[in-house]
Each structure stands twice: as C-alpha cells, then as structure tokens.
Amino acid sequence: MPAKLKGAQILVECLQREGVDTAFGIPGGVNLPTFDALYQSKIKVILTVHEQGAAHMADGYARATGRVGVCLATSGPGATNLVTGIATAYMDSIPVVAITGQVRTSVIGNDAFQEVDTVGITRPITKHSYLVKDPRDMARVVREAFHIASTGRPGPVLIDVPVDATVSEAEFLYPEQIHIRGYRLQTAPELDMAQVMQAAEAIARSRKPVLYVGAGVIHAGAAAELAELAHRAHIPVTTSLLGLGSFPETDPLSLGMLGMHGFEYTNYAVAQCDLLIGIGARFDDRVTGKPDEFARHAKKIHIDVDPSSINKTVLVDYPVIGDVKQVLRALNAQAKPLDTADWLRTIREMRVKYPLMYREKQKLLPQYIIQQISEATHGNAIIATGVGQHQMWAAQFYQFNRPRSLITSGGLGTMGFGLPAAIGAQFGRPNDVVWDIDGDGSFQMTAQELATAAEHHLPVKVAIMNNQHHGMVRQWQDLFYEGRHAQSRLNPVDFVKLAQANGCVGIRVERKEDVHSAIEQAMHTTQQPTVIEFVVEEAENCWPMIAPGKPHDQMLGTHDVLEQDGGVPQHRRAEPDEESKLSLG
C-alpha cells in the first residue's frame, strides 16, 4: 500500500523527481504548506523581493540552462505579480512552471481574501494551466506540467493549488507514464520527408540564400546542426534578437542580427536574397518590417515545431513542420556545397561598405561600453538586458558566440527583465560570468532584486547606461513626435548609493578612460554584485533603424547619413577563414 502524503509533500516530491534544485518565490497565506514542505526538502528556494522578480529569475534560469525554471507565489496579489513574468516567458517560448497558491476550494468564487481567478487571468499567457482541487491529482499534474513546459514549442505552465489540496492527504503514486492525447503530436511532430526534400531542392537551386535563425534553434539544441548546414552549403546566417548566440558571430558566415535595429548590410542581404531559410523563428514584426515586402525576391522555407507559426505573418513557399534538430539533420544529409561565391563576395563588400557607426560625443557612449564588455569577456559571458536602446546596442555591439548567452525579453519587451533574469541565470550557471546590460529606466523597474543577489553573494555585474531618459521613447519622440519629450525624462537617482544600500559594489563612470578599469573591477569582484553606473550621452540614437511598417531597404540612420555626421566605422571581430576568404576588415 503506497504511503499517504499531504498534497504539499506530493508536490515537493514530484518537483524533486523532475530534478528541480532551485526555485524562486515568496510565501504568503495560502502557500504556507507548500513552503513548509519545500523547507524540509533539498530544493533551494530563493526568496525574491517581488514576485515579478521570481518569475523573471525562473525565466533567466531556464534560458541559461535549458531546464525548466520554477517560481512560486501566493494567491491574489502574489499571483498577479507573476503575470508579467509569465507573459514574458510565453512570448519567448521559455519553459517555466509557476506554482500559485489559491484560496480553499470551498470558498473559490466568493471573493475571499486574496482571491483572484489565477487560471482565468493567465489563460492567454500560458501554454497550459491546472487547478488542482484534489491531492490525488497532484502527482499527475506536476508530471504533465513539466512535460508540457519543456517539450514541443516550450512555454510556461501554471499550477494553481487551493490550500486544502496541499494540507489534505492522498496516496502517493508517481505516474511513470504520461498520457495527454491532445499533445502527443505536438511533442514530436512526424517529419514529412516530402516537405524536407522540397526544402532541400530549393536550397540546392539557390544562388543567394540566407539562413534566418531564431530561438527555436537554441531551444532545440541544434546549434551544431545549424553550423554544419551553413558551412557545408556555404550559406550566410542572420539571426533574430532571440536567435543571437545560435551561430558564432565571429564566424565569417555570420551576418549578425536583422530587423528593425539589425545591421544595414544584413537587411540589404535579406532584401536581395533569392532564398530565405527561416529556422525556429517566427517572422516577428520587428524582423520583417512590412511583411509583404520582407525578402520580396526570395522563395521562403520555414522550419518550425509549431504549425501555427507557419504563414502567420509571412506566407512561405516551403513549410517544414518538425523538431528543428531533426529537420536540420535531414537537410544536412542532402546538403552539398552551393556555388554562393558571388553572393558571399557581394555580402562581404556590403559588410565593409555599411558597417555599424557612431561618432564620439562629449559624454560616454553606450556602444563603446558594450564593445568593451564584449572584449573583456571574449563574447563568452551571459548577457541579460532590459528593453530599449541599451538592449539593441547590446545586440549590435556584443558579439555572441555561444547559445544561451543572450537573455533578453524579445516578444513581450519587458522592461525590468534584465536584473532578475541575470540573477536567475547566475543561479543556474554559477561558474559563468553574468552581466546585466541595462538602461536606467528598465533597471529601476525591478532594481529591488539587488538585495536578492547580494544576499546570495552572486557576482552578477550590472552595467547601467544612464542617459536619464527612457531612451528609446525619447528617440521615437524625436523622430515621430517633433521632439516633444512627453514623460520620457527620468527622475534622477543615485545608482551608486542604491547599489551600496543593497549590499552591492557601486561604481560611477563618467570618463572613457575609466570604463576599462571599472569593467575589470567588476570582473574581479566574485562574492558580491557590482553595479556600474555609466553616465552616458542623453541624445544618442540607436542606428540603423527600420521605421515601423517600412521595408528593409528604407532604413533610417544608415551608413551614409552617419558618415556625413562624422561617424566612425565599427567593424566586428571575425575568425580568419581561408576557405571563404571573408574578412570583416
């Protein structure tokens, strides 16, 4: 006869069987039994300052490790505070399991103290959700939740647990098998070899192909297969924001990021290509600009695990539904060297002709600071970001060389994501160097989590680009609202004192010659977080830029404009590659 356990004990036992070693959260009225059971377990529970921090930490942990991140909150406000974090994870397909307390079953719907319909509120922002009314369902639900969160197209799953289901007892029977009949095909869509062959033939016919890669390649652990295809067939690779790191940016075939703030030459290459091979990417509007003019001369292949991603914004010629790794292996079996020499030469010429540029200003520039961080870490750090100008500059000026090295909110664009995500990443990968490249606006939205990092002696490094504005908002106001800076100037804050008040090292840098030493100091601070406030140029804009709804060959802030303004080219570092003779100069 199986042992009888309390619902909370079953929950914790199942979390341990899923391999959970770290969870993030805050206790409260109705999840006390859960926290009490966790307290007696081997799972390390990190108390955060705010539940939003817990959700982002679970997310950052998941992005950095590829494992499921876990966050916990009590009912009502605890649960609603998770919502932004859950939505962030949902938009970027991140495996997170959120466990919320709920009022006892008998009073659900009575407007009880700290009651909200958590399942209802989170329904559109979760991959799936459960309300566990009976402890006998607990083990099955936890098992299914982790399975659903981490397979197919990953995503957050919410488990809402009324307090009575955690304190009453049930026989503990661990379900070895999972049966979810509506989900079988989503976990492993059957590969249609006819689709693969059509795509392979389209690749073989192409003379000007571009691989357009998204986070799906990283989720599928298919970076090696991607590199094999690119190298074997001589195809250049551009990535979306979330795809950065899936292909080394020092590789001569790397085109870096495309889209709204992508490289000028990269967007031209996409506009000119004859075949666009989208892999694990969703043709997001920040990538495509005007959808019907996106890569308008190109036939399009779209490889994705999620059938609902196909033809969502851009109609494609060759859809391939399946696990990205499996599809890439099948394509690699067919791939032969293409005659892309002319095309690669064209790209190389454009790369030299249209580099990223900026002009030195009186004050520090964020671009320079990020270049310095990139140099100091050899492109091997984990970089978390907030959202805004600094995020785009990080994408442009940090050279990402490894999967899971950029941790950023792409889809939802959640300001305040950077610091808690960096903390979660550092918990997941304690031996890696983790930087949060942040803006003063983004950082302040969750800055209280510095205390969480300090408490655990995490050597997270925060680089705040303090331009005293919501910089991207200010940029749009200058571009599209005749310079009326409606509420985009931020209230002044002393970030050094803020850091110190939270037990972190605080450094302020205002001069270019101090940038390097401040970064070095942060790199050598291993038992404490470091916050560096870089006082940067306020009016600096993020270029180049495709205005919303415009095609890729009509960019603002292009090379020729910046050159007239005195801009200096910023070439990227590349590994020498004799075979393709590509040099970034």
Added chain:
Amino acid sequence: MSEKHTISVLVENHFGVLARVSGLISARAFNIDSLSVSTTEDPTTSRMTIVVDADAVKLEQVKRQLGRLIDVIDVQELREGEYIDRELLLARVNANGATKAQLEQIAKQFGGRIAHATAESVVMEASGDTKTLDRLVEQLRQHQITKLVRTGRVALER
C-alpha cells in the same frame, strides 16, 4: 474576405475547456456565431461545433492555434456540402383560436410540432439546417414571436 465557417473540435471533457476555446477565438476578434457542446460517444470527450465569421487565412491560423491547446484532441473544418447540420429551435408565438391552426400548419410544413399551448400562445419546436429554420422564423414573425431560442449548429460530416 470574411465568411461563415463551421469547425468541429474534439476536446477533453473537463472544466475550463470551453473558456480556453472561446477565449482563443475571441482574443483574435472573431465573432462566434454559434457554439454548441456536448459529450460524445466517449464520455471523456466532448465535441464542440463552432460557427465563426472569419476570412480563410485567419481561420487557418485559428484552427492551428486551437490544435495547440492541450485539451484539444482534434480540429476539423467542415466544408460546405460535405456535412449534415442541424439546429433545434423553440419559439413562443402569440396565438388564438383562429391562428392556432395556421401555426399547426406551419409546424407540419417544417417538420416541427407544437410542444406546448395556452389560450394566448404556442411554443413551436422545430429542427433543421440553419437556412430552413431562418425561413421558419420569417413565417413565424407574422404571428409575433415573443421569445426565440436556437441551439446553434451541430454538424457531422457525411
């Protein structure tokens, strides 16, 4: 171009599924014309017949997104001419001695019947496809309908 589509969705028979399905459709600003749901030959599943107003490309998207819901087992679009559809109508219509016979005649003509009658009114019951019932309603309007309910479409492929 927006037009009416009938989709048949096989789902798990437990609470919250209707909210997931209708929420997904309404979040895309599609109008649900009708939605009917009941258990199937397998008591652990339910079948929803949903009639929506949508253009074909967007509908394709919604079908795939419905398929992504964990509680959805199968999604099928029923195309014009390939399925049998019925709905049930109940209508309370003003009636007196003179008009009652006329109403009985209409009921007979549409294969329906008078389910209940008082001195002032009758409740007519009829089933049929949407167009047939629309015609019936037109005829009943001449007798003043005081309350009308329809189940919405259920459909089965031929």
